[in-house]
């Protein structure tokens with residue numbers, strides 16, 4: 001991080017001159033005022049009561065009642081802070097720029113499906129470029145909540161079910177947003193959220209309780225946060241949830257002992273929206289004073305929106321319930337980040353030029369690599385001269401393509417499927433919107449074309465914050481439409497625009513080809529059309545399991561082995577798992593097809609036996625594999641490496657992802673993919689947080705998805 005040390009003296013100087021009230025002001029983050037209270041708000045800024053502003057009004061899941069950013073208004077507030085407040089400390093402006101600004105990229109879950117860290121980094125660099133140009137200093141992303149329950153609406157915002165993949169995305173997003181110096185033009189501060197365990201909400205219900213053992217916390221929920229911190233994330237948002245009865249908001253164990261002492265976080269922690277005052281509702285604090293005391297003493301530096309620090313902290317310091325040093329430390333952490341952002345040198349937003357055209361090109365590239373081809377029985381790609389029947393509720397849809405947590409993109413600038421298909425077709429595209437087709441006419445119409453493309457999915461309003469669902473199936477009218485299209489005997493291609501995995505049994509069976517396009521952003525429709533017509537080749541893979549039935553939730557690949565042989569995910573003794581349904585995933589983690597035909601060779605490891613001491617002192621070993629493209633298309637393949645620690649002091653997963661590489665393999669070519677493994681990949685965390693590598697045998701799997709059985713065994717002696 002830039003110039004870190006130089007600031008400490010200046011920070012000392014600033015803190016020594018601040019009154020207690022001004023210090024508390026730095027810890028306070030109200031949201032943008034409405035027109036009605038703007039003048040009163042300016043007075044609060046003048047009085048030093050506003051350290052940061054949440055740049056939205058009443059935002060949840062991306063609704064912003066203010067409707068956009070007024071750079072002039074924010075600059076005016078900044079001018080008042082810098083020129084008219086006694087301390088002159090600039091305000092830090094934060095906004096939920098989650099997966100795009102004016103240009104909208106795919107929802108984060110979809111971006112993860114690209115398995116392409118460079119592309120994700122580039123996307124977030126574009127996002128930072130656009131949003132910082134409108135005065136956003138700080139965005140509340142990356143969202144790193146590992147989630148195994150697609151009923152949870154916020155599954156769309158995170159990296160899915162795997163800690164290794166989540167860690168890779170965390171790093172890419174932080175690097176894309178902050179670069180090597182967040183004070184540079186076009187860069188923003190990142191905020192790793194929601195620390196920690198929020199994705200484990202029971203029943204998939206948002207804001208619900210979680211039950212997470214220290215073993216699971218260390219091995220599943222913390223790694224992505226560690227990765228974001230190591231990549232330089234300067235802020236962390238605490239989560240709403242409790243973990244086994246302890247609200248994170250007031251937990252010194254999670255916010256200080258683990259976050260700072262164990263993970264080495266040196267920035268500041270902001271609460272989630274109103275989470276401090278909600279400690280009273282969670283039943284661990286009696287009133288706002290209690291809430292404030294508990295949160296600040298736990299290590300929570302900035303209070304988002306509820307204003308209880310502002311209301312209670314002065315008295316708490318006067319009465320000795322909170323020490324002045326604790327307040328000073330929180331102020332110091334916040335000022336440090338303001339210095340790192342360069343706000344003391346240049347507090348104002350000066351709008352410049354932003355190359356939206358290039359960003360849209362990147363958004364299309366990102367959408368294309370996020371799309372997962374789930375099924376293709378000789379139908380895709382189709383010819384441009386084919387006569388296409390286009391049907392379904394998503395053929396004219398624009399808004400849902402942009403997804404949830406989208407504040408600044410414009411549906412009217414988002415091509416829909418009908419436009420995107422027509423732009424490429426020479427054979428003609430006839431379309432019928434919705435699912436309400438007259439029986440006879442629709443069948444006849446479909447019979448008179450070469451292929452039917454059904455555009456289906458879920459609305460963005462069923463995804464995101466506070467939008468969990470108990471039913472992850474497609475709506476009955478959509479299922480009916482699929483069956484009717486099927487009954488024509490013509491080839492049927494499905495395109496699913498969803499934020500989460502949906503129940504797939506009875507759906508995929510009825511398609512000849514199936515494309516999972518997610519809520520893929522500004523350019524997803526054109527990316528899908530490219531894939532349908534063969535102008536691009538799909539290369540996304542699933543970052544989260546697609547279940548047969550919702551009743552199989554939670555279903556995830558990195559399960560531990562069972563003492564009785566029922567390793568459900570892997571189909572072992574499937575009939576012992578449920579007597580009434582097959583327990584295997586419909587589409588497993590890491591799964592995705594291509595138009596290219598990738599043939600894997602044998603795994604090669606030149607050193608299958610390595611001394612434990614060598615591994616401990618940093619020795620690495622290589623595992624390689626040849627992949628040949630025997631198909632007719634050039635394509636990108638994600639080679640996935642999993643390990644299994646066969647004997648350990650704690651039960652270890654049947655498979656855990658420890659490496660992936662996305663490589664372009666031209667038709668007829670063979671590419672050798674090399675993975676390097678060592679201490680960091682072979683170990684695990686004990687419940688006390690200690691990282692250990694234990695000697696013994698490790699199966700190393702290499703292949704196209706988590707079900708691969710191609711393996712070798714390596715021994716650490």
Ligand code: BGC
Nearest residue numbers: 059060096140193272273465
């Ligand atoms: C969400 C956060 C978000 C914050 C500010 C909260 O309700 O949980 O993810 O950053 O609001 O909008």
